[in-house]
Amino acid sequence: MSLTILRSSAVGLQEQLQSGGLTSVQLVGIFLDQISAHNGDGMRLNALISTLDRTLALETAKRLDDERANGKLRSPLHGIPIVIKDCIVTGPELRMPTTVGSHVFSKQKPTGNAPLVNQLLESGLIIIGKGNMTEFSGLKSDNTPIGWSAVGGQVGALESFMSTLGRLCSASTDTGNTCGGSSSGPATAVAAGFAPLGIGTETSGSLVYPASCCGLYGMKLTPRSTPTEGVFKLSNTFDALGVLGRTPEDLALLAEIIFNEKRRESLGLQGLASMLKDATWSELCIGMVAPTWGVAFALDKWSGSDVLGAKVEYPLDILDGTALRCGDDNLVTAAYAEFPKRVEEFISNFEKNAALKGLADLIRWNEEHPDALPAPYTTQTELIRSHDSKMTEDRHKEVCNELQRLVVEGELGNMMKNTGLDIMLAPSDSTMVSYAACAGWPIATVPLSRTESNGQPFGLFALARENREDLLLKFMQVFERDFPNNVAATEPFRR
Template identity: 35%
Template sequence: MGAGESKHTFPSSLDLLTLDAIELQSLLAAQKLTSAQLVKACLEQIRSQDHKGLELHAMIATPPEQDLIKIADTLDNERKAGLIRGPLHGIPIIVKDAIATDPQFKMKTTCGSHALASSIVSGDARVVEKLRKAGVIILGKSNLTEFCQMKGDNITNGWSAVGGQTVSPYIRGGIRHDQGSGGPSIPGGSSTGSAVGVAAGYSPLALGTETDGSTIQPANRAALFAIKPTHGIVSVDGIWQLSTSFDVIGSMAKSASDLANLLHILVEDEAADYPRFLTRSFADLRLGFADPDMWRFPDSYSHPDEGVREQMKAVYLDALSKIQPLAAKVEYPVEIVQPEELDIHGKSSFFTVIRYEYGPLADSYLNNLVESEVRSLDELIKWNEAHPELELPKDYPSQSRLIAARDQVPSTADYNAVISHLEKVTVELGAIFDSHDIDLIVVPTDSRICSLASASGRSYNNAK
């Protein structure tokens, strides 16, 4: 370090776009970098690209810089003393702004809504509490599709009234609405800012939430690794929930190793050791590959430029051909349950379940806030109606999904019928693994596979 150089000045060669958490941890261990320098560099990347530069609008809030540096300095001092809390000690993470952070860290939890901009939560969500204990630095709160995509119809993924429109760092010219509501320029949602933030070098790690694709799809569009853990193994205490049946906390990163280390922290079972499964080998895996022509978004949802689908299919089949000689078994194509089979009489099973479960979850969250201008779903809807200039702008005037959760609640009989139907479809899916003698099914992510995963991953203890 040169004379007069601040100990917090970050190395100019630090490549935040490519380095994953494990590589950053190696630099920290080798004393080539400090956590304080890393935090400084991440904040500078946010300042240069979020409302300037590429104008990504991936972030809603960060704590005061001096507060973050103080936390980082503490972790750096622990490292010097030989106290390493774990493999993510001193590494920054961003979390979706539907996940509560303690008010002492000077960030609100808004879910992207002005109605909650002045609200105060009681403390950290359980997952944030576990991250802090493991020495992970909460760098900021990321933008999202408002209320986790459960505010209104025809709202572009990644838009919230508080955060504006998140855009992809990979797409020049912004969003092209002529390619459909799920076209390739759409950054995916609802954990949009978390994915874009990692891709843009704001942080090597991020948390999102997922009901039906809200972590996996934006991570896919941002060229990241992501995992949606099994329903129920990661606490959802302290988050804005849509559904007790489907909601999970998802993780995003630049490597599978980083995801394993994150899961090791987040999963409630302290005996779970996910890093040990990183064998870096296909030798013991038996894989079934789905047909990419069968598993793709419909043209009504996504119609990319000519040649894009062919390119995606070619890359998928190339991966299959490279894995085939390395794996214990590869079978192609494997026919699996189609997502349309999840629905009943042409109606979405997901929205039936969510409309039944959402109202009580929203009421409970709002009623348990320390301070809030709204205390129920009904009050939230009325607040939006009273503040249309903030919450119902001309481009996105709808809060139809909030209203449906209040006024169109399915009967318990209809709800239980859907739950029973989803369970039957899940049994059919499980039978495919046995009949084909496979461990994993590989499916293109730009499809409705997340719906199938959500239905099969839920627990069936909620039916009454």
């Protein structure tokens, strides 16, 4: 039974919990055993930086089981375990630190939970672990590997995803396989059966890319549609939370829970999940760029005849995402300029420390502590670039407004508006994520196939306009129905 549970969707597990065939206590025990077997040992995935204490986890599960027995269900995900990225602050009661993958934050003491964490707990989810990540969400140094942090080490990319047996390959090996990042840990954790659900963050690709690399469904939500206080961000302009899971319905239920009150009210009584039940291709208008659009090396994915898709307007001709610029500035330089303020905000979630007030202190701390800059990753070039940014607030506003205009009122936005396109599809390692970030639009990924050269999973990115997660989920739902996921992990579930 445990193998079936480890590979089940959250909705499937909830059905078993409701029928009495399974308890949350049993569920938590099975997931904790899987974590024990393959996080630090076994396949050594390093997907989690910290795990909920077993006693506390089982006590929490028992309390939720008792509530269920008494007719109280907090949400459709009552009693379901979840992994969250370790850039989301958890308070002392959960006994898991918040590190952002860095030693400097591992030494700090949070004063309480991020509002997002409280929403999850109030909805009856069990935060079973905190996911490893690319340190500082990828803004530490040019030579920081995807999925690596000083605290958590390298998140593993399972070669079994690629139909090979039982070996582990990190993002630094010569196979070209990668776990994706920066939300590497939550994606790998869900794929490996540590939990059925995950939450990560994304500036430009940080959630949907690892979801694609791990053969999952994933969706970056519209920026500012969820509470992000107590979440480590590069930018308020471009960053958003995202959801990870095995099915579109799982994503819909989780998104509804973490939306802020304003966004939930806009959905009305129907909710996202109920919109999926009768979804059909006929209610969607879909466009797709060429398969090599925005991808440096893409031909090995598309040279076969087995890559299938929906009926689309294809190929659409738009500029690559690297063309989104305002003079000499782009999304990256705008994020650099904004980042110091975001660091100060994040530090305010911890007990006061006179030696850590801002980005300059963080850089200095790293320089003074060798374990923060272990060989061969001894630099912090991106932190320094951000600290040294000379972009003024007026220029930052100008750049962000222009980047948004280039998408919303530019070639892509006009094409979607004039042709009535609901969804734009692109390869899952393309620069479509830059369009999503600059416009402030949601973006999702669906699992599709594997590369011919090394078996790396890949999928399709799906882009919709602001607050149209409903369209993305409908697309994912009909896609899942007609193109079942055949790239899900197998090796962590062998006995």
